[in-house]
Amino acid sequence: MRVSVTDRCNLRCVYCMPPEGVPFVPHREILSFDEITRLCRIGAELGITRLKLTGGEPLVRRGLSELLGMLKGVPGIEQVTLTTNGTLLKEQINELVSNGLDSVNISIDTLDSGRYREVTRGGNLEKALEGLDAAAGFPGLGVKVNCVPLKGAKDKEYIRLAFLAKEGKADVRFIEMMPIGMGKAFAGRSGEEICSILKRVYGEPEGYDGRLGNGPAAYVRFPGFQKYVGFISAVSHRFCSGCNRVRLTSEGYLKPCLQYGNGTDLKTPLRNGADDNMIRKEMEEAIYSKPASHQFDAACAAGVRADRRNEGDEDTGNGASFEKREMSRIGG
Ligand code: SAM
Ligand code: SF4
Numbered sequence: 001m002r003v004s005v006t007d008r009c010n011l012r013c014v015y016c017m018p019p020e021g022v023p024f025v026p027h028r029e030i031l032s033f034d035e036i037t038r039l040c041r042i043g044a045e046l047g048i049t050r051l052k053l054t055g056g057e058p059l060v061r062r063g064l065s066e067l068l069g070m071l072k073g074v075p076g077i078e079q080v081t082l083t084t085n086g087t088l089l090k091e092q093i094n095e096l097v098s099n100g101l102d103s104v105n106i107s108i109d110t111l112d113s114g115r116y117r118e119v120t121r122g123g124n125l126e127k128a129l130e131g132l133d134a135a136a137g138f139p140g141l142g143v144k145v146n147c148v149p150l151k152g153a154k155d156k157e158y159i160r161l162a163f164l165a166k167e168g169k170a171d172v173r174f175i176e177m178m179p180i181g182m183g184k185a186f187a188g189r190s191g192e193e194i195c196s197i198l199k200r201v202y203g204e205p206e207g208y209d210g211r212l213g214n215g216p217a218a219y220v221r222f223p224g225f226q227k228y229v230g231f232i233s234a235v236s237h238r239f240c241s242g243c244n245r246v247r248l249t250s251e252g253y254l255k256p257c258l259q260y261g262n263g264t265d266l267k268t269p270l271r272n273g274a275d276d277n278m279i280r281k282e283m284e285e286a287i288y289s290k291p292a293s294h295q296f297d298a299a300c301a302a303g304v305r306a307d308r309r310n311e312g313d314e315d316t317g318n319g320a321s322f323e324k325r326e327m328s329r330i331g332g
Helices: 033-045 064-072 089-098 113-119 125-136 155-166 181-185 191-202 267-271 276-288 296-301
Strands: 002-004 050-054 079-084 103-107 142-147 171-175 206-208 218-221 229-232 253-255
Touching (some): 033 064, 033 267, 033 276, 050 064, 064 089, 103 125, 125 142, 142 155, 155 171, 191 229, 253 276, 267 276
Parallel strands (some): 002 050, 103 142, 142 171, 171 229
Antiparallel strands (some): 218 229
């Protein structure tokens, strides 16, 4: 289960957040640490074993490492990991690791500081790299760098990012742009396109059949590389049949699929005194109603325009509606 702990962020990535940020959600509407822990405990009783903390930017939520420690103590939870932009990581990594962090994914779309500033609307690449270095300094901690390639960016940006895997700093993963929220207004680049750019420079890679992390990435190893390069190709290679994700938003909404708007409000029963059995039943229903697959192709065909970013296309053909929220409000 991906657990979003806030929908606020200290960056404004062009394909994820509107420039003005997200509408202000009062703190009381966001699940407390106790509420998140209770939902994760009930989820663990249903068989959920791995949690990913996300946001918005999870590290802007005060006391995140305390929540991490609480979740690590939930019976049945084997792993708690984090997805972050890394800019606040250096200051928090010690505490996160001592509270049991298992691995961290750091989103860095480019190693060119000017481009990084453009893509994140003002972010400081140095801060993200300091976070990456700090995380890479913990030998037992899994570290991955995530990049969402944008059409129009220079090939050398991806070649430079992949070098992080060559020198052994982190596994590097390229994620296809998904037509969700602001992402509807941006064209990305497919995993195949990026792989062929890398092959021209680094040679023919070997495929990797084993598991690295829990996700749907397909990994390869280029000759002489210490770490892997992965491709998460949700648009060009639909992997829905193997998807076991559910997403809990910061406002307590359980989503069975990234693309659809439907899901279950767990905050209301939680705050109205529902017992564990009632909440378990709600969670179970949401999980069993997981759609067979996304329809990113339909969403792409419906139009890629910034002014349509908040329009859900109501006609999904199966009675559900497409997600209207920004990716930063869902947690990616
Ligand atoms: N702030 C944290 C971060 O950037 O890692 C966590 C939240 S962010 C929403 C999680 C991931 O979603 C990031 O790697 C980001 O690049 C990715 N993302 C955001 N919008 C996307 C989109 N439309 N398509 C694909 N990935 C997207
Ligand atoms: Fe913030 Fe992450 Fe979205 Fe960038 S991708 S705006 S860092 S939530």
